[in-house]
Amino acid sequence: MLLILALMLAGCCALMLPAALRLWAVLRLAAAALMAGFAVLGALALLAPEAEPLALPLGPPWAAALVGLDAVSAWFLAPLGALGCFSALLLRPATRTELLAFPPLLLGLVLAAVAADGFTLVLGLLLAAVAAWAALPERRAARLMLGFALTGGLCLMAGFALMSAGAGSLGFAALRASPPEGWMAAAVLVLALLGAAALGGLAPLHGWVAGALSAAPAQVAPLLAGALPVLALLAALRLVLELSGPAQPSWWGLAPLLLGGFAVLIGGFRALVEDGLRGVLGGAVTAGLGLFALGLGLALLFRGSDMDVPAALALAGALLAGAHLLLGVGLLALALSVVQMQAGPVAGARLDALGGLAHNMPLAAGAALVAALSIAALPPFAGFAALWLLTQALLAAWRTQQALYQFAALGTLIMLGLGMGLLAMAMVRLWGMVFLGRPRSPRVAGAEDAPGPARAALLFPALALLGLGALPPLAMALMQGAVEQLLGGAAPASILGLAAGDAGARYLVLPVLAVMAGLMALLWWVARRRAPKGLAEAPLWQGGFIAPPPHMPFGDPSTQVSAEGFAAPVLAVLGGPLGGYEARVLAAPPGSVAAARFESRWRDPFTRALVRLTSLRHQASLWAERGRLPAPRAALRVGFLALLALLALLVIAERP
Structure with a gap:
């Protein structure tokens, strides 16, 4: 099986030929078939994971690069292969740079998922980040993303280097046999969290996510939103949970626990107040990554307190949240x-420019509805299953008998509830404004549904997401190997649903489905019975509007809700402490008949901090012009080229 994996990695490199010749149709089919093979390989490895890694004929001078399909790699490889396959189906005619960047992006993500040593893991993440940087046409957003990615990659590499000081190797087996101790262990924790946050977009280091997603091509955006953040946090999961050993203290879980809750809150807020499609998507990415980090922190906290069942419950929630972020x-x-x-591209960039697409694009509307309901964590979708596991683990924190841990869990629970509520409102706003109401432009009114292969790219992941939510016991059974590998014990299981231990709460999917179906039928019957006679009916996608007049075929835009107006109440309450929101009413001067004006401004404090760093760089450039400092731009270019040359030498150098 691992030999087949090595051959498929070589086939990923062979995709560069059609990309160089701009044969986009050949590249689309070949990349889709290759990533579908990875998905099948990951699914097979979930049933029978391989323990022994495979040494590739490449790597640094001190050892060969190792890849393997253990239980953890298989859990993430299966949805990654499916997402890569569906993303490849969206490939369209593009520039040579975008086509050439797509195969290395896939190769880097797969390498990071199946890596069995620290060098291969960081190399795969950096390769994917550099390929995404090359594919972004907006150079400012690309440079910002690359800066965060290089910072995160260097932090992760430093963490693996510290651990290898006692093990003598970067292989996971050797690192697992000699975990770090003392100050070195604390340094590994800090470097792992900092690297995963910068590379994956975990708050507060999420300033690059919205800009990079807004500039990403159609085939790159799903991988940049779902795959790269998950694999970055997978590196932190490997470092602090699997390779650092079970002897680490409980306080290790406080930082990822609080960071995860804060990321869910910030992600939900950002998704609700952003007025662009990809901005809302960036908020959902930050919130989903926060759920993953929250579960990791709880698993560390419970493992240090010798609470095996809550630790397995929290880790199962984290793994399910990671798979849900991918799908x-x-x-x-x-x-x-x-x-x-x-x-x-112009109309599709803003929520206010769309509307009424449910009539012309029913397949896209249905797929977006399934994804939005799952991200909002409504039962019986996969997002609710992950949230239920994490909430049950948080409620078990009172058993730690440590006041600090109990108050940390309580604060995280508050941030989790508020953040998920904001995220649910954001998904309602997104789907309602994009797919309901009236079209706001002729281009939107004439939009057609997904063409050809893009239909499969929407239909099959929607079915997979529905299956993951309807069959959580199957997902729990498939992740048992990963939980045992990371913690040494199995997660609580139930045949009909999810269980929080032998005497704990249970989430039974079929009864929940029956109750929800009955309530919806009762609501429909009451609405039909109590509706007065003689009312005019209008299609669902028009939001109850009657037919527009002939002189205004798209209706009056002022009669439809705006993106800013929907988020105005939340901005008024939370905008100040979370986003630096300012609003004022400018009244007309005395004697004037002009109308009063309402002005508002929202500036992300984290983006403001990046602007300050940019101003510092500009000041350094001014000093360099006066001869006081070397030019920072030239220094960065030389340093980047030197780093690439060093990595190339390490890969191709002859090993002893």
Whole structure:
């Protein structure tokens, strides 16, 4: 099986030939078939994971690069292969740079998922980040993303280097046998969290996510939204949970626990107040990554307190949140990419420019609805299953008998509830404004549904997401190997649903489905019975509007809700402490008949901090012109080229 994996990695490199010749149709089919093979390989490895890694004929001078399909790699490889396959189906005629960047992006993500040593893991993440940087046409957003990615990659590499000081190797088996101790262990924790946050976009280091997603091509956006953040946090999961050993203290879980809750809150807020499609998607990415980090922190906290069942419950929630981030947020990115392709790049960039697409694009609307409901964590979708596991683990924190841990869990629970509520409102706003109401332009009114292969790219992940939510016991059974590998114990299981231990709460999917179906039927019956006679009926996608007059075929835009107006109440309450929101009413001067004006401004404090760093760089450039400092731009270019040359030498150098 691992030999087949090595051959498929070589086939990923062979995709460069059709990309260089701009044979985009050949590249699309070949990349889709290759990533589908990875998905099948990951699914087979979930049933029978391989323990022994495979040494590739490449790597640094001190050892060969190792790849393997253990239980953890298989859990992430299966949805990654599916997302890569569906993303490849969206490939369209593009520039040579975009086509050439797509195969290395896939190769880097697969390498990071199946890596069995620290060098290969960081190399795969950096390769994917550099390929995404090359594919972004907006150079400012690309440079910002690359800066965060290089910072995160260097932090992760430093963490692996510290651990290898005692093990003598970067292989996971050797690192697992000699875990770090003392100050070195604390340094590994800090470097792992900092690297994963910068490379994956975990708050507060999420300033690059919205800009990079807004500039990403259709085939790159799902991978940049779902795959790269998950694999970056997978590196932190490997470092602090699997390779650092079970003897680490409980306080290790406080930082990822609080960071995860804060990321869910910030992600939900950003998704609700952003007025662009990809901005809303960026908020969903930050919130989903926060759920993953929250579960990691709880697993560390419970493992240090010798609470095996809550630790396994929290880790199962983290793994399910990671898989849901790949499939759920990836499906939303696919649907929004299809909307932008069909409704036009200008109109598709803002929520206020769309509307009424449910009539012309029913498949895209259905896929986006499934993804939005799952991201909003409504039962019986996969997002709710992950949230239920994490909430049950948080409620078990009172058993730690440490006041600090109990208050940390309580604060995280508050941030989790508020953040998920804001995220649910954001998904309602997104789907309602994009697919309901009236079209706001002729281009949107004439948009057609997903063409050809893009239909499969929306239909199959939607079915997979529905299956993952309807069959959580199957998902729990498939992840048992990963939980045992990371913690040494199995997660609580139930045949009909999810269980929080032998005497704990249970989430039974079929009874929940029956109750929800009965309530919806009762609501429909009451609405029909109590509706007065003689009312005019209008299609669902028009939001109850009657037919527009002939002189105004798209209706009056002022009669439809705006993106800013929907988020105004939340901005008024939370905008100040979370986003630096300012609003004022400018009244007309005395004696004037002019109307009063309402002005508002929202500036992300984290983006403001990046602007300050940019101003410092500009000041350094001014000093360099006066001869006081070396030019920072030239120094960065030389340093980047030197780093690439060093990595190339390490890969091709002859090993002893």
